[in-house]
Amino acid sequence: MSPSLDLPPKGGFSFDLCRRNAMLENKGLKAPTFLKTGTTIVGLVFQDGVILGADTRATEGPIVADKNCEKIHYMAPNIYCCGAGTAADTEAVTDMVSSQLQLHRYHTGRESRVVTALTLLKRHLFNYQGHVSAALVLGGVDITGPHLHTIYPHGSTDTLPFATMGSGSLAAMSVFESKYKESLSRDEGIKLVVEAICAGIFNDLGSGSNVDVCVITKGHKEYLRNYLLPNPRTYANPKGFEFPKKIEVLLTKITPLKEKVEVIEGDAMEE
């Protein structure tokens, strides 16, 4: 008897249930939505290294699921990666490559290079043909200098002096295109990154809340979580609200279950 429903031995996705899902959708069942990060993420190269920036809103459709999530992920002591797209995908892929980089560091005895992270990420994403919905801005400083790359869900990459990704990327890019110049100082660079993220936060509904910044230079990195908080809650009733502590009991009926069940001593539970 030949096995017809074996799981694919080499891993990867199994598309067995696609026909059944399509049939259910035709019958009117709505598929569950994914937690996407809406998002504005940016990166730029300045005089001494790279600066990455991100907003902190995670959305599930029109609802804000997390008002203060972390979108700048650690890859290596000298490399960080911002992620847009499906939150689970960006987390999983950055954690995975971060572990691979650490093992590689032990193997080679050297500091990780940005191009290594780039290649590991793009190979993985291409392998999954765009089904892993992660759009990344990868930046870091290694022995060969500062680097900034963008990586798309299908696996293509770009190497750029300044980059933006996510639903707020157009708003952020408009700021960069107007104001970017080469050899910015650290303060000018941070100011520009914050301006670009704020453009995304205020003009894109998928992005919001706070600004996270990460500055990477040769031999040193600064992860500035919640660098700017431009969106405090506007009103909270100073007196607070009363919530009825009791649940009103309308009817009490107690049925002892012992009378309804046969209790067999000893081996009743054994297979």
Next chain:
Amino acid sequence: MTKQHANWSPYDNNGGSCVAIAGADYCVIAADTRMSTGYNILTRDYSKISQLADKSVMASSGFQADVKALQKVLSARHLIYQHQHNKQMSCPAMAQLLSNTLYYKRFFPYYAFNVLGGLDSEGKGCVFTYDAVGSYERVGYSSQGSGSTLIMPFLDNQLKSPSPLLLPAKDAVTPLSEAEAVDLVKTVFASATERDIYTGDKVEIVILNASGIRREYMDLRKD
């Protein structure tokens, strides 16, 4: 061969939330002022509230082009009523007119989610809540729009008794004072703004009472 469906829709959703609360001798109607389409903001300063008569104020969220058309139809019909009857329409009368107007377009509806607030002929607050095709009910409070799923449970908790069997029943016209009701509305919008991307910018609050009509604005998160 499955039927070919249109790849163009005449509707769009401009987002936003509306709330109305009826009191013993006042009525509070509020709506945010953000107008959006998809992930973009069209304007931060758009009023979704329209005064249809002396004692009737309507707040509508949904497709604002349809809302504007609806407001024009109602205001024209009210003018005719005034010419024919030599008086303003009462709030319950306006409520019925709105329902009929919506049902008139049952097979190509106004994509408008309305909440009508005002004072009835006895001077008590009244709120009427609608669906897109005109089904309506007089209630003590209501919310519509993108943030309604976030706002309604909180209003139920604060304004409704847990069970109708318990006396005194807290439903219908709330015993809260006008200032407390306005405070509640501000809190409710600040909370909805935190979690709904389509609600924000500013909230416009209209208060109707025996002395007339008053308008208040409060800033909300702009992100």
